[in-house]
Amino acid sequence: MIKEIQLRVTLQEEKQDNILTKKSAKFLHIDQKDITGIKVLRKSIDARTSVIIFNYKVAVYIKEQMPDSSAYAFNYKDVSDAKAVHIIGFGPAGMYAALRCIELGYKPVVLERGKNVQDRRRDLKAINREHYVNEDSNYCFGEGGAGTYSDGKLYTRSLKRGDVRRIFENLVLHGATEQILIDAHPHIGTNKLPKVVQNIRETILKYGGEIHFKSRVIDFIIKDNKIKAIHLQNNIEMDVERVILATGHSARDIFYLLHKKNIALQAKSFAMGVRVEHPQHIIDSIQYHCSSEHHELLPAASYSLVHQINDRGVYSFCMCPGGFIVPAATANGEVVVNGMSPSKRNNPFANSGIVVEINVDKDLPKYERFGVLKGLEYQKDLERLAFTSGGRNQTAPAQRLTDFVEGRLSNDLNDTSYQPGLKSAPLHSLLPKLIGGRLRTGFKVFGNKMKGYYTTEANIVGVESRTSSPVTIPRNDNLEHPEVEGFFPCGEGGGYAGGIISAAMDGERCAEAAVVGL
Numbered sequence: 410m411i412k413e414i415q416l417r418v419t420l421q422e423e424k425q426d427n428i429l430t431k432k433s434a435k436f437l438h439i440d441q442k443d444i445t446g447i448k449v450l451r452k453s454i455d456a457r458t459s460v461i462i463f464n465y466k467v468a469v470y471i472k473e474q475m476p477d478s479s480a481y482a483f484n485y486k487d488v489s490d491a492k493a494v495h496i497i498g499f500g501p502a503g504m505y506a507a508l509r510c511i512e513l514g515y516k517p518v519v520l521e522r523g524k525n526v527q528d529r530r531r532d533l534k535a536i537n538r539e540h541y542v543n544e545d546s547n548y549c550f551g552e553g554g555a556g557t558y559s560d561g562k563l564y565t566r567s568l569k570r571g572d573v574r575r576i577f578e579n580l581v582l583h584g585a586t587e588q589i590l591i592d593a594h595p596h597i598g599t600n601k602l603p604k605v606v607q608n609i610r611e612t613i614l615k616y617g618g619e620i621h622f623k624s625r626v627i628d629f630i631i632k633d634n635k636i637k638a639i640h641l642q643n644n645i646e647m648d649v650e651r652v653i654l655a656t657g658h659s660a661r662d663i664f665y666l667l668h669k670k671n672i673a674l675q676a677k678s679f680a681m682g683v684r685v686e687h688p689q690h691i692i693d694s695i696q697y698h699c700s701s702e703h704h705e706l707l708p709a710a711s712y713s714l715v716h717q718i719n720d721r722g723v724y725s726f727c728m729c730p731g732g733f734i735v736p737a738a739t740a741n742g743e744v745v746v747n748g749m750s751p752s753k754r755n756n757p758f759a760n761s762g763i764v765v766e767i768n769v770d771k772d773l774p775k776y777e778r779f780g781v782l783k784g785l786e787y788q789k790d791l792e793r794l795a796f797t798s799g800g801r802n803q804t805a806p807a808q809r810l811t812d813f814v815e816g817r818l819s820n821d822l823n824d825t826s827y828q829p830g831l832k833s834a835p836l837h838s839l840l841p842k843l844i845g846g847r848l849r850t851g852f853k854v855f856g857n858k859m860k861g862y863y864t865t866e867a868n869i870v871g872v873e874s875r876t877s878s879p880v881t882i883p884r885n886d887n888l889e890h891p892e893v894e895g896f897f898p899c900g901e902g903g904g905y906a907g908g909i910i911s912a913a914m915d916g917e918r919c920a921e922a923a924v925v926g927l
């Protein structure tokens with residue numbers, strides 16, 4: 410017999426051996442000896458009061474053998490001689506499109522502008538140390554896409570739980586810890602992600618798929634409203650029948666190319682702001698109601714904040730406990746920040762984007778001349794502003810949080826995890842009022858919600874501009890571009906995902922759509 414039950418375990422109890430067995434037996438009024446196994450289905454922390462509780466959902470196996478099989482079988486086939494689906498971009502969307510093609514019996518041919526994870530590391534070092542951005546290999550571009558050197562938070566708002574679980578189990582198959590199947594807020598960590606990505610590459614190659622690195626797509630050949638061929642930067646032309654475009658939200662050259670070719674695009678609302686960085690111990694003491702070091706069994710604390718200010722949402726985005734702020738620009742001449750954490754989240758800083766919703770229909774009258782690319786151009790201008798005010802390299806403009814809100818230049822800044830360094834800049838007057846004004850009010854409100862959050866010990870760092878795509882590439886019910894047969898916009902770049910898991914799920918869906926009738 411299997412019984413699913415909820416258990417509450419205190420911090421003190423959590424340390425005890427067999428605590429889940431003991432509690433399950435008591436809860437079910439059975440003998441401990443009759444419990445043959447306990448499978449943890451979900452684990453979350455309730456830290457709303459000073460008595461911290463771990464909430465468990467468990468399946469208790471009573472006089473029954475516990476199975477060790479996963480709910481999903483991944484039936485990869487040899488596709489060496491199968492019909493090809495071309496996939497542009499090897500981020501989460503492209504990777505999961507490729508894996509799904511193999512399950513369906515089609516050969517994925519992946520074209521990726523960046524390098525493999527190992528070689529990509531050198532280019533990340535160059536950004537951090539020499540302030541040089543390789544425009545094909547950086548924190549956004551290269552094997553695994555923007556998801557590789559990230560926090561690896563696996564949160565999604567998608568309601569398709571079945572699909573979500575499938576992706577999680579596939580990540581475990583490729584080397585992620587089983588803990589991600591259990592945690593309420595699972596994350597992999599930037600130190601573990603490259604190996605998972607490499608294992609996915611090896612599966613694709615083993616079953617006969619192709620992956621071409623350093624292969625930037627620069628043109629599409631379309632005849633009679635059908636995609637016929639693609640051009641790569643190294644003068645190679647490839648005939649194609651089905652193309653999944655999974656180039657992410659930073660591939661501006663792709664948006665320009667589609668626009669130039671009069672392929673329909675739509676402007677999309679998005680969000681921009683800054684990244685705020687606190688010492689982690691401040692966030693821990695607020696969230697765990699403790700005065701200094703938090704309990705060893707508790708992870709570095711996170712937070713999620715949102716408030717409506719003058720008709721626009723102001724909210725925390727991609728919060729990274731125990732993490733680093735990273736330079737996420739994809740071209741020289743721009744400064745973009747984002748965040749990542751190692752699996753243990755043991756860096757002494759907590760950072761999070763704090764961003765303001767931008768309504769492209771109402772907020773950008775001066776950019777109307779750019780048509781559907783108005784949001785993209787606004788994003789670019791803000792990134793250039795961060796570049797010039799940061800010192801014309803990857804040093805980022807920054808200000809103490811309290812100075813930003815109170816409108817004065819900071820004489821000095823707090824320590825930071827941001828490797829290229831910070832430069833004091835008057836972000837309160839530099840940022841457009843649309844963003845800066847709302848952020849200043851927002852930080853005060855957040856300080857009231859979390860006592861101790863509004864502190865001179867925090868820095869804000871500019872700019873957090875790549876939260877989601879400023880453009881949608883439309884598609885019809887078959888997930889195909891309505892004007893170009895055989896062309897499937899996919900993942901975050903098309904406007905169909907907002908993170909690793911949703912991009913991966915969209916990749917699978919696009920693969921299923923792309924093989925129909927092939």
Ligand SMILES: Cc1cc2nc3c(=O)[nH]c(=O)nc-3n(C[C@H](O)[C@H](O)[C@H](O)COP(=O)(O)OP(=O)(O)OC[C@H]3O[C@@H](n4cnc5c(N)ncnc54)[C@H](O)[C@@H]3O)c2cc1C
Nearest residue numbers: 498500502522554555559560561562626657900901908909
């Ligand atoms: C620093 C950082 C931290 C993040 N942390 C998280 C997190 O913790 N959790 C989360 O869910 N999300 C996180 N994200 C967002 C997440 O990474 C993206 O939502 C996700 O990667 C989108 O997947 P994608 O496959 O659609 O696009 P991408 O990951 O952007 O992949 C697109 C790929 O296409 C390639 N490409 C672009 N143009 C071309 C071209 N012309 N030819 C060939 N290839 C091309 C790129 O090199 C890239 O590899 C983070 C992002 C960053 C930058």
